[in-house]
Amino acid sequence: MTVHVQAAIAKSLAPPTSTLWNTQLRELAKQCLFSDALHLYRRMLRSGQSPNVFTFPFVLKSSAALSFSVTGALLHGHVLKTGCEPEPFVQTSLISMYCRFSQVENARKVFDENPQSRKLTVCYNALISGYILNSKFLDAVVLFCRMREEVVSVNSVTLLGLIPGCLSPVDLDLGKSLHCCSIKIGLELDLSVGNCLLTMYVKCGSVEYARKVFDEMPEKGLITWNAMISGYSQNGFATRVLDLYREMKLVGVSPDPVTLVGVLSSCTHLGAHGVGREVEQRIELCGFGSNPFLKNSLVNMYARCGNLVKAHSIFSSMKERSLVSWTAIIGGYGMHGHGELAVKLFEEMIKAGIKPDKTLFVTILSACSHSGLTDRGLEYFAAMERSYGLQPGSEHYSCVVDLLGRAGRLKESEELIRSMKVKPDGAVWGALLNACKIHKNVKVAELAFERVIELEPANIGYYVLLSNIYSDAENSEGVLKVRTMMRERKLRKEPGYSYVEFKGEVHIFLAGDRTHQQTDDIYRMLAELESLVRKLCESNGIGGKMKNEQHLIGENNVHSEKLAIAFGLLNTRPGMEIIVIKNLRACDDCHLFLKLVSKIADREFIVRDATRFHHFKDGVCSCRDYW
DNA sequence: CTAGGGTTAG
Numbered sequence: 001m002t003v004h005v006q007a008a009i010a011k012s013l014a015p016p017t018s019t020l021w022n023t024q025l026r027e028l029a030k031q032c033l034f035s036d037a038l039h040l041y042r043r044m045l046r047s048g049q050s051p052n053v054f055t056f057p058f059v060l061k062s063s064a065a066l067s068f069s070v071t072g073a074l075l076h077g078h079v080l081k082t083g084c085e086p087e088p089f090v091q092t093s094l095i096s097m098y099c100r101f102s103q104v105e106n107a108r109k110v111f112d113e114n115p116q117s118r119k120l121t122v123c124y125n126a127l128i129s130g131y132i133l134n135s136k137f138l139d140a141v142v143l144f145c146r147m148r149e150e151v152v153s154v155n156s157v158t159l160l161g162l163i164p165g166c167l168s169p170v171d172l173d174l175g176k177s178l179h180c181c182s183i184k185i186g187l188e189l190d191l192s193v194g195n196c197l198l199t200m201y202v203k204c205g206s207v208e209y210a211r212k213v214f215d216e217m218p219e220k221g222l223i224t225w226n227a228m229i230s231g232y233s234q235n236g237f238a239t240r241v242l243d244l245y246r247e248m249k250l251v252g253v254s255p256d257p258v259t260l261v262g263v264l265s266s267c268t269h270l271g272a273h274g275v276g277r278e279v280e281q282r283i284e285l286c287g288f289g290s291n292p293f294l295k296n297s298l299v300n301m302y303a304r305c306g307n308l309v310k311a312h313s314i315f316s317s318m319k320e321r322s323l324v325s326w327t328a329i330i331g332g333y334g335m336h337g338h339g340e341l342a343v344k345l346f347e348e349m350i351k352a353g354i355k356p357d358k359t360l361f362v363t364i365l366s367a368c369s370h371s372g373l374t375d376r377g378l379e380y381f382a383a384m385e386r387s388y389g390l391q392p393g394s395e396h397y398s399c400v401v402d403l404l405g406r407a408g409r410l411k412e413s414e415e416l417i418r419s420m421k422v423k424p425d426g427a428v429w430g431a432l433l434n435a436c437k438i439h440k441n442v443k444v445a446e447l448a449f450e451r452v453i454e455l456e457p458a459n460i461g462y463y464v465l466l467s468n469i470y471s472d473a474e475n476s477e478g479v480l481k482v483r484t485m486m487r488e489r490k491l492r493k494e495p496g497y498s499y500v501e502f503k504g505e506v507h508i509f510l511a512g513d514r515t516h517q518q519t520d521d522i523y524r525m526l527a528e529l530e531s532l533v534r535k536l537c538e539s540n541g542i543g544g545k546m547k548n549e550q551h552l553i554g555e556n557n558v559h560s561e562k563l564a565i566a567f568g569l570l571n572t573r574p575g576m577e578i579i580v581i582k583n584l585r586a587c588d589d590c591h592l593f594l595k596l597v598s599k600i601a602d603r604e605f606i607v608r609d610a611t612r613f614h615h616f617k618d619g620v621c622s623c624r625d626y627w
Numbered sequence: 628c629t630a631g632g633g634t635t636a637g
Binding site: 095324357366 | 628629630631632633634635636637
């Protein structure tokens, strides 16, 4: 016990009853029952009991948590009246309270006006973390430096307050120097400081440094694992998340809801339905079933793994649906080509009194565009600013360009881009380029390409897109031009691959792949399908589109998604779902082939590519990109 | 005085 606390005890000479009140207060604050804590405080005053040094820290904390700033100033008055102010506990609580109310100046006043606080670690800590809370990173650093000059000892809490000030890639260097600082002080092995540094590196965009901290930590806690798992998950390293999750269970750390949220998000990205279901079982087993974060993650996972029925049933079972829940389910329907349902849910949400945000508008606009609900989408775009006061960003413009573009309204798309108040980014011109591919417009394509390449010269997708547009137009000169350009700029296309999850294993296929164990069977199956497809084309006279079915079949057309589907047909029984994930955009020649296969084999399957879902059933595909 | 979480098109 410090000298200050002893002094405080001696000074207050509190009668035993106040100790009782204080104990209760502390309990309530600890359980985060802040309004109950304040009620108790009021009752305490009414009963004539005066608060003391031990009362205020909890009362101030509760008031701050409820962000009720009038009470805050009032409480400061009480503190002054009882003469408790110079006590370090009370001071830190006051400083922290003012900081939570964004009244940093008042916090600073408390700090400056009490000479003894300038020698106390806790007071510095309170003000430093308060500055960070109010995005005053510089002030925090200055104070930290002064603390060192005045030889006030720095502890782990100081660092825990300061390090979270680094929250974007521009702060990486500062973060590194704080890391060095922690080493100098000898606190780098502290569990919480390590966790804090790890998170800081993730926020600054360097998962590699974060991993280094992770590996060097001698003692890892649940939070350490979670920080690393979410770090990977937020940066798209989905397979690493699953690896780490396995490892964590192996060393005997039990996952909690935070872990599982990160794992589920990675399952969503990978389409790892199997792991996803396993996680759901664990959720039930551990009694996390009512956690709203987890519910949202499950809705999202099922929706994006193709199981909309399950996604919707979880969504319906939720008592409290946040904006995130609605976004997940609406996006699910949108991705699967059920634009009408997405729109219906959106309207339902509005009726329920929930205000959409920018993210949801991206989702609903894209849902409209994939289902050909052009005018409805345009209405929403107009309503965004008019009814909800949301300024459209370039991500919204790219959706609307896509919306108009798919409907063949290329002229309007172009005009829209030129009328934009914000600077169009690559995606906006890219959406126009994509529309040109669908509607075979070489002229506008060249224009869009020129713009998009200024903004994203290294994005291979756009070169491929233009090359395909030329190829469709039988403009071999154009194709050659793009190829040369790509070679000059040393750009190479990432190979396309597809994979299927089967009995807990992932089977990967590249185009023309012959490395799979069942290669012979797979190719035999493909040959059979090809001959059936050919017959079907001939008998139906599918016409112009099919006049050159060599586009669809033959040695040079063994696309990865075809191999994956053939594998699926070989190994699953009728009625079982086949889900294929493709890393890039699914090939449109393949698309026609797969439609026919779904008819011939009388099977339903899903190909999820880089942008959306393609449900194949009875010769039809849910995705209307191709006509 | 203090470290970890869900949604976003192309």
